[in-house]
Amino acid sequence: MANDQLSVTLAALSDPTRRAILARLGRGEATVLQLAEPFQLKLPTVSKHLKVLQKAGLVSQGRKAQWRPCRLEPEPLKEVAEFVESYRRHWEGRMDRLGEFLREIQQEEKPQ
Numbered sequence: 001m002a003n004d005q006l007s008v009t010l011a012a013l014s015d016p017t018r019r020a021i022l023a024r025l026g027r028g029e030a031t032v033l034q035l036a037e038p039f040q041l042k043l044p045t046v047s048k049h050l051k052v053l054q055k056a057g058l059v060s061q062g063r064k065a066q067w068r069p070c071r072l073e074p075e076p077l078k079e080v081a082e083f084v085e086s087y088r089r090h091w092e093g094r095m096d097r098l099g100e101f102l103r104e105i106q107q108e109e110k111p112q
Contacts, residue, residue: 005057006083009076012056017041018049022058025072029062035070 012018021035036046050070053059057076061068 009056012052029069029071
């Protein structure tokens with residue numbers, strides 16, 4: 001399912017520029033011009049990144065007079081967090097087993 005929400009969200013998060021834009025919006029609303037400032041990108045390029053983030057539901061744009069401030073919409077990140085959490089338990093179990101294995105090896109290597 002290439003168009004499921006999780007896939008769309010993960011695809012949007014796959015780009016470091018888009019992740020940086022989300023991090024900036026995590027501190028509060030910003031205009032496209034403000035979002036472009038830290039990057040050496042032209043406004044149309046930043047707008048393209050914003051469109052991807054909007055399609056994923058991660059960013060919305062409001063309207064204040066002539067300004068169109070962008071804001072973070074964190075709800076899609078909940079599904080990503082739940083997906084990753086299911087694997088975290090698996091990874092931790094493997095790390096625990098690895099720790100046990102390493103302790104056993106260390107015990108075997110100690111001089112008697």
